[in-house]
Amino acid sequence: MRFNPDEIKEWAGKDFDQAWTEGKKFIKRSGLNEQYPHMSLRYGKPHPIYETISRLREAYMRMGFEEMMNPLIVDEREVHKQFGHEALAVLDRCYYLAGLPRPNVGISDERIEAIRAILGNVDDEAIETIRKIFHAYKKGDVEGDDLVPEISAAINISDSLIVEMIDQVFPEFKELVPQSTRKTLRSHMTSGWFISLSSLAERASPPFHFFSVDRCFRREQDEDAARLMTYYSASCVIADENVTVDHGKAVAQGLLSQFGFEKFMFRPDDKRSKYYSPDTQIEVFAYHPKLVGSKTKYSDGWVEVATFGIYSPTALAQYNIPFPVMNLGLGVERLAMILYNATDVRELAFPQIAQYSEWRMGDDELARLIYVENVPETEQGKEIADSIVAICEAHGSTPSPCEFPAWEGEISGKHVKVSVVEPENDTKLCGPAVFNEVVVFKNDILGVPDNKKWKEALENHSARTGVRFLDAFAAQAARDIENAIASGESEVETRVRIVKVPSEINIRLEPLANYYITSNNKKIDVRGPVFTTVRATIG
Secondary structure, three states, rough: OOOOOHHHHHHHHHHHHHHHHHHHHHHHHHHHHHHOOOOOOOOOOOOOOHHHHHHHHHHHHHHEEEEEEOOOOOEEHHHHHHHHHHHHHHOOOOOEEEEEEOOOOOEEEEEEHHHHHHHHOHHHHHHHHHHHHHHHHOOOOOHHHHHHHHHHHOOOOOHHHHHHHHHHHOOOHHOOOOEEEEEOOOOHHHHHHHHHHHHHOOOOOOEEEEEEEEEEOOOOOOEOEEEEOOOEEEEEEEEEEEEEEEEHHHHHHHHHHHOOEEEEEEEOOOOOOEOOEEEEEEEEEOOOHHHHHOOOOOOOOEEEEEEEEOOHHHHHHHHHOOOEEEEEEEEHHHHHHHHOOOOOOOHHHHOOOOOOOOOOOHHHHHHOOOOEOOOOOOOOHHHHHHHHHHHHHHHHOOOOOOEEEEEEEEEOOOOEEEEEOOOOOOOOOOOOOOOOOOEEEOOOOEOOOOOOHHHHHHHHHHHHEEEEEEHHHHHHHHHHHHHHHHOOEEEEEEEEEEEEEEEOOOEEOOOHHHHHHHHHHOEEOOOOEEEEEOOOOOO
């Protein structure tokens, strides 16, 4: 089943709720939900850092700022212009970009023989074509990822043989060593702001109000719970003749109040970056009531979240920027850690990476990894399973010996009679665990009865599989009957006694669930006396 592009186009332009409704109707109408029972349309889950970025962008725009994309790749000369004699200390934290040189590839007589041994007895014209393409590659007229297909197309030989030729005949490609350029990855957003404002000053007049939320890169010695080698900066500038530090205070308060911060403190920053005017670099501390008493270093409620200052006239003059500029910078990850009560930025950013994050699955996630293994394939088989369930629900406590007809009808031209039986004396049609349901409770997989003892486990509906021992057993019995009919048998009996493991009652766990349970020392306790038997005669 494929999605119909015309139907998808019909959703375009509708608001989210309309698109959501139309999408669910499409899934049902297309039959995908029957073909793939687990397929459903549901709300997705944002990454906490990207969600924080989204909220910051909206917050800035509500305050009247216009979004701008600043250069990410910055020549080291820009850092010298901004920092002067301190530039080397800053550049020590920058990543320099490097690239592989393009070798000058020669084709000797010995190499021609090797080429012909791999490609076949190609003629001199093909050899000359290879030589010219290598020369064009050296000059930059052919890109590295186009080299193989260019040669392949020119001499009509498969890509795989060309790759083998380059690998075996031209070892200089393997021996290439990256050569550094003078270009760096932006280590702080200010590098981009100077470049952007310099160009803008030639085309427009202030006041300007711009913001940018984007990546920066810093060559840390190591990553730890508080810092990453690449991070997001939520930065803004106000360019105006009358801009002062009071504008920075107002922006910080207006921005952070939208995230629940209530009180603010402003302190001079001891770092005193050279691109800020003296005594204008200010650290912003904000108070968040949810942090009070938390198990973090911000348990007093106060946290440093931003820095702002007025750009130095000396640095601005290097870029011919003739107007004062206030800049505020905020670390997105630090704000996200506060909002999500995180203590390790690595775990917040990369929860999927085992070395950074403890593997945690919700009970509801585990419940979705538990299923009935064997199920009936025919409509009559499904009716048989439902009938077995109905008989056990109605007569499960009947004293034995006893027998109850469950279903009778035709399947594949055969007359089939199905009964639920218990031939032994002094017991009941079904054992006491037959109605136990498989649930996940505190990451344990359990088979539990519906009683007061297990009330807490059964209250979490999202962690209930909805599968009782009886349901799984009935599905297995119906499937056994279908298989018996297919193999020409005249009778079949499906019996379950004391269940010790899930597979004995036709219940399976996805391998991921098994791995999670064993890795975290949790338990699987799906057991109990079921003592139920189904017989079928096939005529």
